[in-house]
Amino acid sequence: MIKIRGYNPGRYLFYRPIPFFGKSTEMPKMQSLINTNLVKKSVLQAIHSVPHSVPTETVTISCYENAIPSFVETELDRLYKHINSSLSHHAVQRKANGASTYVARKGEQAIAILLFKREKRKVSVINEMIDIAPEELERFASYIFSNDKSIAVISFSLIGDQIGSLPFPCHQYEISEDIVLTLPATPEAYLDSLSSKMRRNIRRYLRAIARDNSTFRFEVCAGDEINEKYLHDLIDLKKINIGQKNIRFGIDPDEVDWIVRQAKLSGLVTVALIGNRVCGGSISLRVNDHYFGQIISYDPAYQKYSLGILCCYQAICDQISLGAKESHLCWGRYQYKYKLMGVQRDRASLDIYRSRSAYWQNAGTVLIKTVKTCLQEWKKRLLNMEHEENPSLRFGPLLVKTLRKIKRFRMAGDAA
Secondary structure, three states: OOOOOOOOOOOOEEEEOOOOOOOOOOOOOOOOOOOOOHHHHHOOOOOEEEEEOOOOOEEEEEOOOOOOOOOOOHHHHHOOOOHHHHHOOOOHHHHOOOOEEEEEEEEEEEEEEEEEEOOOEEEEEEEOOOOOOOHHHHHHHHHHHHHHHOOOEEEEEEEOOOOOOOOOOOOEEEEEEEEEOOOOOOOHHHHHOHHHHHHHHHHHHHHHHHHHHEEEEEEEHHHHHOHHHHHHHHHHEEEEEEEEOOOOOOOOOOHHHHHHHHHHHHEEEEEEEEEOOEEEEEEEEOOOOOOEEEEEEHHHHHHHHHHHHHHHHHHHHHEEEEEOOOEEEEOOOHHHHHHHHEEEEEEEEEEEEHHHHHHHOOHHHHHHHHHHHHHHHHHHHHHHOOOOHHHOOHHHOOOHHHHHHHHHHHHHHHHH
């Protein structure tokens, strides 16, 4: 077997082994009773294939063509517990319009649910930011390739990077991360889990802001008890925080409406008040027993108290009090997330090709994606260097700060 490799500055930038000889490149065969004409016409009726053989229990596959059955919303939240794979997310709702649904079951229990769309010779999976077991990736790919001979490639966007050894040519690219805290049973246990320096800083800043502002307090509210004004005030503060960095505010009016609407259904708002004025806070959304941070913002006038970190810390404590198991600080390798005990879960996009021939027919696309991922990886390495304590890397922080100033200066010039 010959392995084809590309430039490899990071662990994501490689090509999976592609067999040339010795091992057959024929696709794995699935014994199936599926009537493909019926599959294409199916809307709400599940079409079952003959079960795959597994060591202990059979697995059945159902495909709902151009439809998402009503049970899927609850099952997606149970299986994956992630906002980016939930039908409650406005972007998922939009992408899922007209999508088909793949369901793999052991007995009556769903073990994998993937929403997907076909476009010419490509299948794009809508679920994002989730871990999919290698055997489920293989099962889904085998199902798609065996039942639609026109499909050449299956694309997953930002899933867990542990994909095992798939029997198909594949390519990982576009790295990202999800910063996650596994939460203890009590807020006190969480505070004890922080470093002594972090505990000391949190207590010091809380005392300082309370001393200088006698009416300072935190208020927490959930679901339909949330004051909608708090939501809009926190979003407006976020615009100010982003504007100070000369970065374009990435939340459009439609997303603002969705955040407000979803917060009233399954949200948690922790707000810092001085008198009746909002000076900072957090908006997070709940999926099952996980919370996902959407907004952390603060009034720049209180930056000397590290109010953003205080709000994030208080929000995590409030989530623990409500029985949450995990708190997702989402993407972005900001140091405060790690100081609050966040752990990085790596994500990468994945393309699975039908055959070696299909892979090489898309070689140009593979190369472009690989180059972009190289640049992305080096950028993130530079960001990591900014916080390195190794004296031999002391030029790192200076380089990063200089590049950031140049970038923001150029963005400010473009905006003008």
